[in-house]
Each structure stands twice: as C-alpha cells, then as structure tokens.
Amino acid sequence: MSRILITSALPYINGVKHLGVLAGSMLPADVYARFQRARGHEVLYICATDEHGTPTELAAARAGEDVLSYCEAMHERQHDLGRDFGLSWDWFGRSSSPRNHRLTKHFADVLEDNGLIEERTDSLLYSLADGRFLPDRYIEGTCPVCGFRPARGDQCDNCDSLLDPVDLIDPYSVVSGSKDLEFRQTRHLYLLQSKVQEAIRSWVDSKPDWPSFARSIAHKHLNEGLIDRGITRDLSWGIPVLRRGLPRPGFETKVFYVWFDAPIEYIAATQEWADEVGADWRGWWREDAGAKEVSYVQFMGKDNVAFHTVSFPATILGSGEPWKTVDILKALNHLNWGSGKFSTSRGEGIFMDSALEIQPPDCWRWYLTANSPEHSDSTFTWGQLTSAVNRDLADVLGNFVNRIAKFCETRMEGVVPAGGEPGEIETRLFAEVSSRLAEITRQFEAIEVRKAAQAVRGLWVLGNEYLQEAAPWTAIKSDRDGAAVVVRTALNLAALMARVSAPIIPFAAEKIGQSLGESWPLSWPTADAGVELARLPPGRKVATPEVLFRKIEDGDVEAWTERFGGAA
Numbered sequence: 001m002s003r004i005l006i007t008s009a010l011p012y013i014n015g016v017k018h019l020g021v022l023a024g025s026m027l028p029a030d031v032y033a034r035f036q037r038a039r040g041h042e043v044l045y046i047c048a049t050d051e052h053g054t055p056t057e058l059a060a061a062r063a064g065e066d067v068l069s070y071c072e073a074m075h076e077r078q079h080d081l082g083r084d085f086g087l088s089w090d091w092f093g094r095s096s097s098p099r100n101h102r103l104t105k106h107f108a109d110v111l112e113d114n115g116l117i118e119e120r121t122d123s124l125l126y127s128l129a130d131g132r133f134l135p136d137r138y139i140e141g142t143c144p145v146c147g148f149r150p151a152r153g154d155q156c157d158n159c160d161s162l163l164d165p166v167d168l169i170d171p172y173s174v175v176s177g178s179k180d181l182e183f184r185q186t187r188h189l190y191l192l193q194s195k196v197q198e199a200i201r202s203w204v205d206s207k208p209d210w211p212s213f214a215r216s217i218a219h220k221h222l223n224e225g226l227i228d229r230g231i232t233r234d235l236s237w238g239i240p241v242l243r244r245g246l247p248r249p250g251f252e253t254k255v256f257y258v259w260f261d262a263p264i265e266y267i268a269a270t271q272e273w274a275d276e277v278g279a280d281w282r283g284w285w286r287e288d289a290g291a292k293e294v295s296y297v298q299f300m301g302k303d304n305v306a307f308h309t310v311s312f313p314a315t316i317l318g319s320g321e322p323w324k325t326v327d328i329l330k331a332l333n334h335l336n337w338g339s340g341k342f343s344t345s346r347g348e349g350i351f352m353d354s355a356l357e358i359q360p361p362d363c364w365r366w367y368l369t370a371n372s373p374e375h376s377d378s379t380f381t382w383g384q385l386t387s388a389v390n391r392d393l394a395d396v397l398g399n400f401v402n403r404i405a406k407f408c409e410t411r412m413e414g415v416v417p418a419g420g421e422p423g424e425i426e427t428r429l430f431a432e433v434s435s436r437l438a439e440i441t442r443q444f445e446a447i448e449v450r451k452a453a454q455a456v457r458g459l460w461v462l463g464n465e466y467l468q469e470a471a472p473w474t475a476i477k478s479d480r481d482g483a484a485v486v487v488r489t490a491l492n493l494a495a496l497m498a499r500v501s502a503p504i505i506p507f508a509a510e511k512i513g514q515s516l517g518e519s520w521p522l523s524w525p526t527a528d529a530g531v532e533l534a535r536l537p538p539g540r541k542v543a544t545p546e547v548l549f550r551k552i553e554d555g556d557v558e559a560w561t562e563r564f565g566g567a568a
C-alpha cells in the first residue's frame with residue numbers, strides 16, 4: 001500500500017466556479033483519488049478556497065458585504081457545490097485559516113533568515129481621491145499589448161498578457177473611477193528568486209515523471225531568468241507582514257501577496273485536516289517525518305504551471321527545510337466556451353450551481369472526463385454533452401444494466417442464477433475483458449483520464465456485444481442452465497462495470513452496486529476476468545435499479561441554449 005497526497009489548484013473565492021475550473025483540476029484530481037482509494041492505497045486529497053487578494057475585496061464590495069462574511073459564505077457555497085458534484089476531498093480548507101497565517105509568516109521569516117527576502121522601495125500608483133495605493137486589480141486601463149480596455153492591473157483578460165499596473169495606458173482607480181493618480185514611494189518585500197534559480201533548475205531536472213508540457217513551461221521561465229518578485233501588497237485583507245511575530249515598521253497597512261500564501265495553504269490545509277481528525281500532518285509533508293515515502297500529485301490548469309514549478313518551489317526550497325515537493329504534476333489545458341473562454345468575471349459559461357439544475361453530477365463528470373481538455377484545449381458543445389449522456393451513459397451503460405437486471409427479475413426469480421458452466425463464448429469474453437481491465441488500470445494509473453474513460457466505455461460496449469450474442473432470452477426457452485450462465489456472467493459484468501466506472505461516475509456506480517448487493521465503496525478489480533466475473537454468489541438477490549440516466553431531448557438543448565448560449 002502506498003501513501004498518495006493529491007492536491008488540486010485552489011479555486012478562487014470570488015464566486016461560484018464555472019465548469020472549466022472543475023474540468024481543469026478538481027474533477028481529474030477526484031477521479032484519480034477515487035481510483036487510488038479503490039486500489040487500496042492511503043489517499044489524502046486536499047483542496048481549499050484561495051481567499052486573499054484584490055479580487056476578493058472587489059467581489060465583496062460589489063456584493064455589498066464585508067470581506068469576512070463574503071468569504072465565509074462563498075467558502076460554504078463552494079464546499080457544498082463540490083460535494084454535490086461528488087468531489088471526495090478529504091479536506092476543503094481556507095487560505096485565510098489561522099494555520100495558513102502561521103505557516104506563511106514562518107516561511108517569510110525563514111526565507112529572510114536565509115537572505116532570500118529583502119526590503120525594496122517601489123514607486124507605485126497612489127489614488128489621491130481614495131487615499132490609498134492601487135495594487136493589481138484595483139487599477140484598470142488600456143492594455144499596452146493589445147489595446148483592450150478595461151485591462152486589469154495584473155493581467156489583460158483579452159490577450160492574457162501578465163501586466164504591471166504601471167504599464168497600463170490611461171489608468172483609473174477601480175474604487176472610485178478617479179484618474180487623479182500619482183506615483184508614490186513605498187516599501188515592499190521581495191523574494192529573491194534569482195538566488196534560488198539554479199537550485200530550482202536541478203530540482204526540476206530531478207523530476208523525470210513530470211509531463212513534458214509542465215517541464216517545458218518550467219524551463220522556459222528558468223531560461224528567461226527568474227526575477228525577484230514582490231510578495232507584499234498595500235491591502236488590508238490578507239496575512240499581515242510581521243517579522244518574528246512583531247509588527248514590521250512601515251508594513252502596518254500591508255499584507256502578503258496572495259500568490260505567496262495560496263500554495264502554502266496546501267500544507268496548511270493538511271494541518272487543518274489533521275487538527276480536525278486528530279492525524280499527523282508531518283507524515284505527509286515533512287521528509288524528516290515519513291513524507292519521503294509519499295507520492296505527491298498536483299493537478300492544475302496550464303496557466304498555473306509556472307507558480308507550481310517555479311514560484312512555490314522557490315518558497316519551499318529556499319526555506320532549506322525538508323518539505324515534501326511535488327512528484328507528479330498533472331497540468332491540463334482549457335475548456336473553452338463557444339468561440340471564447342469561460343469567464344467568472346464576465347459571467348460567461350455554465351457555472352457549477354446552474355449546471356446541477358439541468359443535469360445530474362454524473363452526466364457532467366462523464367462528459368467532462370471523456371472530453372477532458374487534457375492534452376489540448378477542448379470546447380464545450382451541447383452536441384457532445386447530449387451524445388455523452390444519451391449514447392454513452394443511457395444507451396450503452398444504462399441499457400445494459402437495466403436489461404440484464406430486469407431479465408433476471410422476471411425470468412430468474414430476481415437472484416443471481418446457479419447452474420451451467422461457462423462455454424466457448426464466455427472463454428472468449430474472459431480473454432477480452434482481461435485485456436480490457438489491464439488497459440483501464442494502466443490509463444488511470446498514468447492519469448490519462450480521457451483514455452481511461454474511453455477504455456471504461458470499451459468495457460460497456462463489450463458487455464452489450466456479449467449479451468447480444470449470447471441472447472439469454474432465446475436460450476431460456478430450451479436451455480435454462482445455458483441461460484443461467486449468461487445471466488450470471490452479465491450480472492457480474494454489470495458489477496465490474498460499476499467498479500471501474502466508479503472513479504468517474506460514482507453516483508451511478510453506487511446505484512448499480514446496490515442493485516447487485518455490492519457494498520460501497522467498490523474495490524478495484526484485478527485483470528483476471530475469470531475471477532472478477534465469478535464474484536457474485538449464486539442466490540444473491542438482484543433488484544432492477546431505477547432509471548440510471550435520463551436522455552436529453554431536443555427541447556432541453558433548445559431551452560439551455562436560450563438560457564446559457566454556447567456552441568451547438
């Protein structure tokens with residue numbers, strides 16, 4: 001048994017997340033966590049809301065709430081929606097937790113002790129009308145790269161360029177709209193990433209298991225040369241900038257930059273979990289306390305790769321302390337919305353709350369996994385969603401399970417039938433299922449979620465083909481034992497389908513398992529079909545599950561397109 005630590009990029013607190021965020025990190029992380037748990041490994045899947053930074057203050061102001069209550073309520077909302085989607089976090093923490101405050105200050109102290117943090121004087125934009133500095137998104141203007149307006153102080157929404165507020169053309173304050181701005185001098189802390197550049201490079205080169213995609217992004221940044229990065233901001237919401245627990249002169253109205261404290265929350269959230277359940281977090285994160293044996297897998301969208309391969313490692317490696325670092329880094333591309341992007345700030349796309357109003361979680365989980373933006377961007381279309389639900393789930397999986405369970409109920413007294421011996425057709429089936437099982441396990445193990453979904457679907461198709469060929473409804477007229485073999489084998493196939501589908505569609509898998517008397521959670525099968533298709537004991541009660549998947553009608557798609565827009 002191995003110990004596997006899984007983190008997915010922390011969803012930002014400024015609103016309910018769209019399906020791109022789900023598909024780009026949280027869902028594949030959950031699929032992998034469920035797979036590894038089923039295999040019997042000790043898994044810890046950690047996530048949290050990322051709560052600091054200017055977008056939070058701005059979102060709270062827009063909602064007319066103070067930042068604390070805004071974050072409290074939105075954290076609950078995101079937590080509940082994640083659970084409704086079946087995300088099996090062991091802990092869903094908060095980057096504003098006391099644990100993260102303490103740990104972030106600890107890292108800042110240690111980095112400064114190691115000569116990796118220094119104070120510098122910056123010339124930053126100050127709003128006379130608002131009486132404050134305007135960091136990051138508190139300032140907007142025209143993008144110097146593409147001319148888009150309004151571009152935000154930290155990034156242009158149109159061309160994705162990373163910006164510095166001072167680059168914006170014709171800037172104004174987001175607080176008041178005032179253009180009465182001037183440069184003022186202020187002190188900030190800088191993390192001297194240039195000094196840890198070589199340490200990071202040799203660390204990156206020591207990770208052969210990273211996908212080339214992630215490695216090339218890391219190398220690109222390293223080859224361009226790491227720049228020293230400002231890690232404090234003129235804001236009130238965030239982690240106060242102290243030195244050895246005491247106020248730092250000149251920093252009374254400043255906090256740590258959100259990108260400094262957010263990844264530290266991976267560790268702090270594990271501490272929150274350990275506090276709650278009475279476990280030891282060190283065994284997961286400290287290499288001097290057993291974490292060397294942990295396999296640590298991170299999931300994130302491609303726009304977060306630089307922060308996970310360079311910035312966060314600069315914090316961790318720079319501390320000189322024996323912290324666990326990532327072993328396997330799974331970076332995904334973007335799920336696009338029509339011709340553009342899902343956008344939280346512009347409210348474009350389908351969001352996690354409204355998604356569940358129109359389809360159950362398994363339908364989304366299946367669609368977003370089978371069409372995962374894994375190795376390239378993918379675009380959401382209603383046609384693909386309809387095909388995933390109607391053809392894959394309803395016609396192939398749902399139909400198989402219902403058909404065999406119903407037949408068993410009406411013709412075999414509703415129990416797994418005894419009698420008969422597997423024949424030639426079953427021997428052939430066992431061989432095909434064995435190689436299919438090996439393939440399914442291999443793809444999940446490699447975190448190739450799209451290929452894993454394909455392989456799982458292949459087993460569903462195989463089951464339908466077997467049932468069609470073996471035709472128990474014909475056999476039963478003349479050969480009850482022969483029919484019993486087929487029904488028994490097909491019921492076992494249904495149970496097997498539930499077991500290998502559970503990481504992707506846990507709700508349906510549980511229902512199928514229940515109707516066959518299997519206890520939850522379902523264990524992972526070996527690749528020996530002869531054994532795995534003879535598991536259900538003859539005589540066990542079988543019930544036909546309620547309709548597993550309702551088909552999407554043309555009228556549904558029309559109504560949804562009207563409501564959400566999106567590509568056909």
Ligand SMILES: [Zn+2]
Binds near residue numbers: 143144156160
């Ligand atoms: Zn731009």
